[in-house]
Amino acid sequence: QVQLQESGPGLVKPSGTLSLTCAVSGGSISDYNWWSWVRQPPGKGLEWIGEIYRSGTTDFNPSLKSRVTISLDKSKNQFSLKVSSATAADTAVYYCASASWPSRYFDNWGQGTLVTVSS
Amino acid sequence: EIVMTQSPATLSVSPGERATLSCRASQSISSNLAWFQQKPGQAPRLLIYRASTRATGIPARFSGSGSGTEFTLTISSLQSEDFAVYHCQQYDDWPPITFGQGTRLEIK
Numbered sequence: 358q359v360q361l362q363e364s365g366p367g368l369v370k371p372s373g374t375l376s377l378t379c380a381v382s383g384g385s386i387s388d389y390n391w392w393s394w395v396r397q398p399p400g401k402g403l404e405w406i407g408e409i410y411r412s413g414t415t416d417f418n419p420s421l422k423s424r425v426t427i428s429l430d431k432s433k434n435q436f437s438l439k440v441s442s443a444t445a446a447d448t449a450v451y452y453c454a455s456a457s458w459p460s461r462y463f464d465n466w467g468q469g470t471l472v473t474v475s476s
Numbered sequence: 477e478i479v480m481t482q483s484p485a486t487l488s489v490s491p492g493e494r495a496t497l498s499c500r501a502s503q504s505i506s507s508n509l510a511w512f513q514q515k516p517g518q519a520p521r522l523l524i525y526r527a528s529t530r531a532t533g534i535p536a537r538f539s540g541s542g543s544g545t546e547f548t549l550t551i552s553s554l555q556s557e558d559f560a561v562y563h564c565q566q567y568d569d570w571p572p573i574t575f576g577q578g579t580r581l582e583i584k
Contacts (some may be wrong), residue, residue: 390529393573401577402563402575402576402577402578403520403563403575403578404575405571405572405573405574405575407571408573416570416571417571417572418571418572419477419571419572420572450520452520456567459571460508460525460526461511461565461566461567461573462522462525462526462529462565463510463512463520463522463565464522464525466520466521467519468518468519469513469519
């Protein structure tokens with residue numbers, strides 16, 4: 358069973374870049390999985406941010422595409438998220454999650470990390 | 477973008493009774509639907525995929541049904557640990573993958 362663990366700053370200044378990393382254990386980042394980021398603003402529903410495959414192929418939510426980067430680091434068995442030009446609307450619990458190729462339902466989730474955008 | 481709509485927003489049910497939660501897609505998604513349970517302070521947990529297949533370790537009291545645009549999650553006899561928020565997710569057409577807004581299942 359793959360295990361996922363998010364890490365990164367819990368506080369980001371407005372207009373800054375939100376950066377998070379998801380460490381993968383119990384499996385390889387090169388396995389047949391889609392590696393995704395999902396966020397949840399306080400008291401609200403889940404929003405898919407984007408995903409990356411082992412080949413480096415990415416897909417993004419069109420609502421965030423212009424500000425989001427997702428990358429793989431195979432040497433560290435982890436993947437990362439960057440969201441630029443952050444605003445208070447980006448305040449949320451950020452989860453990394455994985456889906457077993459070729460499906461895209463999320464069968465593994467990290468515990469989540471709260472990121473607050475505030476000065 | 478496929479919009480997922482869950483109803484009701486909040487459902488009040490007594491322990492031991494049956495709960496029925498609905499999820500509707502704005503266009504047909506075949507059977508490419510998953511259900512998740514989320515408790516306060518925790519990550520979502522996969523319950524059902526492919527509309528009706530229980531994930532590993534999920535009790536038989538959880539069942540899913542439907543196809544096309546209308547889906548249902550049924551919990552046959554509510555246990556205390558089942559009171560939580562439930563989310564549906566479509567994975568038929570992306571990007572983006574989309575979720576419903578959630579149904580809060582509370583104790584009556």
